[in-house]
Amino acid sequence: MDLTALDIFRTVAEEGSVTRAAERLGRAQSNVTTRVQQLEEQVGATLFLREGRRMALTAEGETLLGYARRLLALADEAAQALHPGRPGGRLRLGAMESTAAARLPAPLAALHAQWPEVHIELSTGASRALVDEVRTHALDAALVAWPPPGLEGADALEHIPVVTETLRLALPAAHPDVGADGALAVDRLAAFAPGCTYRRIGEEHLARRSPDGSPPRVLELASYHAILACVAAGRCAAVVPQAVIDLMRDPPPVRLLPLGTCDTVLVQRRGYRSAALDALRDALLAGPR
Numbered sequence: 352m353d354l355t356a357l358d359i360f361r362t363v364a365e366e367g368s369v370t371r372a373a374e375r376l377g378r379a380q381s382n383v384t385t386r387v388q389q390l391e392e393q394v395g396a397t398l399f400l401r402e403g404r405r406m407a408l409t410a411e412g413e414t415l416l417g418y419a420r421r422l423l424a425l426a427d428e429a430a431q432a433l434h435p436g437r438p439g440g441r442l443r444l445g446a447m448e449s450t451a452a453a454r455l456p457a458p459l460a461a462l463h464a465q466w467p468e469v470h471i472e473l474s475t476g477a478s479r480a481l482v483d484e485v486r487t488h489a490l491d492a493a494l495v496a497w498p499p500p501g502l503e504g505a506d507a508l509e510h511i512p513v514v515t516e517t518l519r520l521a522l523p524a525a526h527p528d529v530g531a532d533g534a535l536a537v538d539r540l541a542a543f544a545p546g547c548t549y550r551r552i553g554e555e556h557l558a559r560r561s562p563d564g565s566p567p568r569v570l571e572l573a574s575y576h577a578i579l580a581c582v583a584a585g586r587c588a589a590v591v592p593q594a595v596i597d598l599m600r601d602p603p604p605v606r607l608l609p610l611g612t613c614d615t616v617l618v619q620r621r622g623y624r625s626a627a628l629d630a631l632r633d634a635l636l637a638g639p640r
Contacts, residue, residue, distance in 0.1 A: 352393070352422065353390075354423060354426055355386070356389065356390045357390075358376075358423060359386045360398065362375055362376055363387060364408055368404060369383050370404065397409050398411060420488035427440055427441060428623065428625055431625040434626065435626050438469050438627045438630040439466065439468035440468070440625075440627055442492070444472065444473050444494070444631070445475070445476060445481040445485070447475065447495060448574065449592045449594065452595065453592065454514060454615070454638070455494075457638055458631070458635050459471060459634070461634050466630050471631075474490070478497075478499035478546060478547060480546050481494075481499075481618075482495055482508070485619060486507060488620075491625070492628055494615055494618075496516070496613050497613070497615070497616040497618075500545070500547075508620060510617060510619070511616060512614045513615050513616060513636065514635075516594060517594075517609075518591070518592060518609075518613055519607040519609065520553075520607070521578075521579060521582045521590070521591050522588050523605065523606065524604045524605055525585065534561065534562050537586070537587050537588050538561065538565075539568045540567040540570070540590075541577075541586075542554075542569055542570070542578065543578075548613065549592075550569070553589065575591060579591065582605045583603040583604055590610060617635060
């Protein structure tokens with residue numbers, strides 16, 4: 352199949368819109384529409400349902416998307432394999448929000464300075480979702496808190512530790528003193544969506560420290576600033592990496608208790624190799640751990 356057509360199809364599928372796909376690809380909307388139509392004619396199937404301006408994948412489109420991602424990833428890998436000593440090309444990297452904010456700026460700047468032909472496409476998400484995207488070829492590698500909740504089929508993956516995060520249990524400032532195992536005065540956890548390793552750690556910790564062992568109610572939020580604001584308001588607890596607290600010029604008034612450590616690892620598909628990924632790994636391991 353035409354790799355360019357598959358790339359256009361994948362972009363439309365990811366953006367859900369011809370307009371946004373055209374902007375991302377730097378192409379005219381008419382060209383994107385025509386290439387999608389030509390691909391549909393070639394494979395003999397309708398790939399999208401046109402719902403106004405939104406493009407939703409059909410069942411056949413979902414099937415082709417998995418193959419398109421694998422074919423395009425393999426093409427990128429093949430191109431880079433021809434120049435093993437010269438990192439370049441696109442590298443699709445996923446990372447937790449905390450890692451992207453606290454751990455990536457310096458290594459990515461160093462990588463760009465040494466290898467400007469490497470183009471990083473960075474996306475953020477929960478650890479489990481990022482691992483799933485690596486497995487389905489939507490990402491080339493990801494930085495996640497290990498192990499993600501509900502992880503199965505890890506034999507298809509490789510991972511190496513990059514940094515060990517110090518975790519804190521954030522409590523309202525007025526929370527009474529408690530011992531290491533004493534019952535907490537809050538029964539709600541502010542956290543990211545399911546699939547977040549820190550959320551799982553928080554749920555297990557609060558359940559252990561509940562008078563009746565019941566799991567906490569979870570308030571799902573999209574950023575650490577919102578999470579810590581809810582803790583400061585006296586409503587709940589949270590699990591936060593110390594590195595995130597260190598980034599804040601004026602941390603909110605919360606009480607921070609030690610909660611152990613958790614490894615952040617670089618995950619890739621078993622057997623996947625590229626000079627760009629090797630260069631990224633070197634930059635990550637060169638930093639503080």
